[in-house]
Amino acid sequence: MQYAEHVRSLPADYCPFCGEEIRSQIIREFAHWRLIANRAPYAPDHLMLIAREHIERIHEIAPEAWNEMRDITHLACKWFESRWHPGYTFFVRDESVYGSMKKSVKHLHVHLIPSCLIGRIEDRADTRDFLDDAAIDALTREIADSFPRA
Numbered sequence: 107m108q109y110a111e112h113v114r115s116l117p118a119d120y121c122p123f124c125g126e127e128i129r130s131q132i133i134r135e136f137a138h139w140r141l142i143a144n145r146a147p148y149a150p151d152h153l154m155l156i157a158r159e160h161i162e163r164i165h166e167i168a169p170e171a172w173n174e175m176r177d178i179t180h181l182a183c184k185w186f187e188s189r190w191h192p193g194y195t196f197f198v199r200d201e202s203v204y205g206s207m208k209k210s211v212k213h214l215h216v217h218l219i220p221s222c223l224i225g226r227i228e229d230r231a232d233t234r235d236f237l238d239d240a241a242i243d244a245l246t247r248e249i250a251d252s253f254p255r256a
């Protein structure tokens with residue numbers, strides 16, 4: 107199934123990042139963030155930081171959460187380098203008109219993507235595959251086993 111098709115199947119007021127199904131994607135839990143494997147990756151080893159509370163805008167990130175994000179992204183950089191990725195892109199979409207920047211889930215999330223050009227990311231936003239339950243379970247376990255401890 108393609109990711110765009112999955113998103114269209116969700117009820118309008120449902121938040122997948124507050125729901126139970128995100129549990130199968132969790133690599134580590136932190137005080138302000140959950141580090142998860144992306145279920146519709148733009149590239150191999152695509153991770154995301156999901157705010158633990160439902161916030162939607164960058165200005166809602168608390169100072170302590172920014173500090174923790176710095177520490178987690180440093181761990182992610184170490185992990186990407188251990189997997190021989192020569193570079194990485196981190197981004198968060200913030201918008202007041204949903205859909206205008208291809209942000210499909212309102213709940214604030216930060217993409218951590220190795221070895222992928224920004225132009226390629228936007229080109230694949232709607233056509234990337236949505237991993238089935240077995241594939242995301244195996245991927246999450248594999249990443250959790252190799253991701254550095256704080």
Ligand SMILES: [Zn+2]
Nearest residue numbers: 121124160213
């Ligand atoms: Zn949410």
